[in-house]
Amino acid sequence: MSASLTHVVVFLHSGDYDRVHQGLSIAAATVASGRRVEVYLFWWALERFLDDALDEPDFMGRDDVTDRFEARGMPTLRALLAHLDDSGLFTLAGCTGSLGALGAExxxxASGIPLWLGWSAILQRTAGVTDRFYL
Incomplete structure (x- = not known):
């Protein structure tokens, strides 16, 4: 089986809590199945990580969803990241272009993001990967 069939890529652009949670949930399901996953952070998703806004669910204007989320003990973004880090199958990367656009170099x-890449390197790393998610 080729690497592209076992490898999953998640591109996170939106910083909305639900989208970042969905992306990290996809990544968690991927590692649970024994597959490698790479998550790339751009723009507002990157900003959420730079701001360390990973603990409190914030579903804008949807207190009912926030209450249900917490009542059901759903994992926070930080908890999902810890699970992913522990798997040994997870790579988290930030986009240097987005970092510069945000003026956050x-x-x-201090961000905890271990890998910083530009689009050329991202395209090389993800070439041929068929399982891609964009959020």
């Missing part, structure tokens, strides 16, 4: 080292 000074926060990159």
């Amino acid at each position: 000074a926060r990159a080292d």
Whole structure:
């Protein structure tokens, strides 16, 4: 089986909590099945990570969803990340272009994002991957 059939890529652009949660949930399901996953952060998703806004669900204007989310003990973004990190099958990367557009270069080292890449490198790493998700 080729690497592209076992590898999953998630591109996170939106910083909305539900979209980031969905992306990390896809990644968690991927590692649970023994497959490698790479999550790439762009723009507002990257900003959420740079701001360390990973603990409190914030579903804008949907307190009912927030209450249900918490009552059911659904994992926070930070909890999903911890699970992914523990798997040994997960790579988290930030886009250097988005980092520059946000003017956040000074926060990159403290962000906890271990890998920083531009689009050329991202395209090389993800070439041939058929399982891609864009959120």
